[in-house]
Amino acid sequence: MIRTLSLVIAATLAMGAAQADPRANYLEFCADCHDANRLGGTGPALIPQTLKRMRGPKVEAVIRDGRVTTQMPGFAEDLSDAAIAELATYLKTPLEAVPPWGEEQIMASRVLDEDYTPVDAPIWASDPMNITLAVETGDHHVSVLDGDTFEVLDRFATPFAVHGGPKFDPNGRFVFIMSRDGWVQKYDIWALQQVGRVRAGLNSRNIAMSGDGKWLAVANYLPNTLTILSTEDLSVAEVHEIKGKDGTPSRVSAVYQAPPRDSFVLALKDVPEIWEVSYATYPDMNYFGGGLAHDWKIEGPVPQDTKFPIRRITTPDYLDDFFFDQAYEHVMGASRKGEDGLVIDLVIGQKVADLALKGMPHLGSGITWQHGDTTVMATPHLKDATISVIDMQTWETVKTIPTQGPGFFMRSHKNSKYVWADVFFGPNKDVMHIIDKETLEIVKSMRPVPGATVAHVEFTKDGSHALVSVWEDEGEVLVYDAETLEIVKRLPMRKPSGKYNVWNKITFEEGTSH
Template structure:
């Protein structure tokens, strides 16, 4: 019997192999998706993204989504007159004296070569579309609110949480500012950028990624609750003082939305297709958005349009959201912040090298304060000291913090720092201003400056690899510093400058935002 079964089994096995081979030949392989599809089609990838997507995320802020240029030069084939090796070196090593940083710690040589090839290619004629229908269709409930806990799941001070952008990790690290303990990571989207905290309900926070996804976040459980995509490339986010409305702005497409803060449903949509300072019709990116306090100046959102050089004031207290426009504010508008009394909006006009001072009530330009090369105040710094009210900005084009008197709008001091920077911060209980120098030749220096005249530098902290975005704890006793390339957040005593903690387990930390910002008057 055994001798009869052997040939039968062999024949059966042979038939099965032939049959499976035939099926394989007739059944198409599953279509690759995402990065796999791009790779299969020979499309260049940078950090796992198609090269044009990486450009949009990392380069378009300075060079514009359509590569026509803004604070950085245009990257169009007709303008690129040097050989490829020149542009390869600029991307890899940066360009001293400009805001172009070195990317050698982020990108491989092959990825830089792909970027050079991309900027040599023909640019798209217009920005990609993302319509109101697309916005509505993207609204997603992630976690049902009736399933959320009734109190925080971990010991935490909800007025002293540090939310840290994990730039390349699609997450937000959450740290207990009382104990400097890492509590967990909230899933988010690409390069979490805008943060807002509900002004009356401590459990809710809001975040927007640069890819346009807006999240409602439950701080009790450290989970996202809802999300909606407002565009394809986005930057600015704010919440009204009554907690009813979110406002968010896009780079691409040129648009602005108002959302219901509870449900994230779309309430109002604005196109930011308008005219620039010279009267040319353009699509303008939204540069920054502020919310003003009704008891100080009015129930307003302030919106800066980057290329248009316009500021829009929207009254969120009225059903039709009436809008007032101020034109010809400056060229390439960027970050801004409010004076402590909310009556003046200070806004960077980066290619003009000034901070525009705008009267919020009358919507008139008061003065252009010529502070230095490419002002970049981040979320701003405004304080009172010795009977004076001051404000300050860092500069992306030179190592300088410029301080001015907000009563007169006259410059009070220009303080030299270690190099060009992006962010500075003050706190009412601390006597110092902290500023980074993230664009300097040695991008790991933090300058600490006295709040009072003559505004002396009292300390330069040199530690880490690429350090940025100082943020105070709610009581002003400690300052957190992100080390982008070091994957560390360091904590310093705000009075003695001694390091008190190093928080690891955080991937590419950049922006740090304390939940106490909900109580700030300089915009949130």
């Protein structure tokens, strides 16, 4: 009886402690991912500026139930309803001060490695165009793989919580890697050495490399900026404050390069706009020159106070993700509601078509290939067990392919007759679907490691092998013969996420997300 009473008292005290102090609960349950200062780590910043579109009850629901399409768990078993409500209120409370992070602070953070020694040629004998980087998020490293032998040439430390795909310069020599807390790392693949690092934001989304390799654009959640860095020395070229036409501050959902247009294209998260930022050397003052950039004129002369003029396009809805056609004249955007999509013509700056895309498509992982006399684009869905295949000429859905669960990534190669698509969410997370590119039918569903998440495929330069991640802390990269679909090598790694082949990424190889 006394022992039972003691246990009840202890449990009551523990529950009371979990309810009493929202900051203590934050430090216990949230800080590992969102940092003790609430400015973001592997997860986004949790402050009013980033939560302003989420009402209190919605924040409570996420704390209680988690988010099925992310790594955010639910805490219903750890916290009472009252504690969850208090924690939600705490997250909506402003920080005493959000540190400024402009050009001065960014430059003060820059560190160039004193022991970095440039080389005239690779110090290894592998094919420079067939190098593949494997990001290991389990212990924040990247492995540099020979794409022919799959030997690990180097394994180097990255900033904490790498987010988004690394970006290679046009020669495939330097790679730039971004972390969720805004650090950008430059690494020399030829020398197998880090060149330096700079913190371009406090909480960042992704990066994009200019077509000429001179500039790196960093999309930031906090502060609301687009930072443009010189790739040569990681110095700041410009910091653009992000505000809508009506002055509303906004985070940047994503930024990508549009090489034929000599521009970056970015989607705003809190304002229904997309921006095109020119990095061209324009020939006169009437339009942004280079590529197709002349298709859109601006009123009056190009502003003299910026090297990177901005064109703003109002969109019918908020776009959290998007995909380009091959000419980079059209943007296929996903509605935030996850119920449909649309096509924006960048030449005229207007919507020209609707897309039948239910279930929150992950357009950032979309891929294209030649199908008959047309080009099709396929995308997985984060909330629906299907893959949508769309005709890039008519914008009509060619086929909806049922899968064993919502997926996250797709990949193919021009020399492969298959598309590889994972089932990232749900009980069948260990399934990898193999889809025939001609018939659009699933011809095989593999379970290489039963019970483990398998995801994100990358091909070698020639398409002969496909690399698949076993997305576990004690995971591995599985190397498949892309024709026989048999495993030929296993590379142990710490929660390998993305793999990125130099040739596929710098040539925008068919079947690679761009």
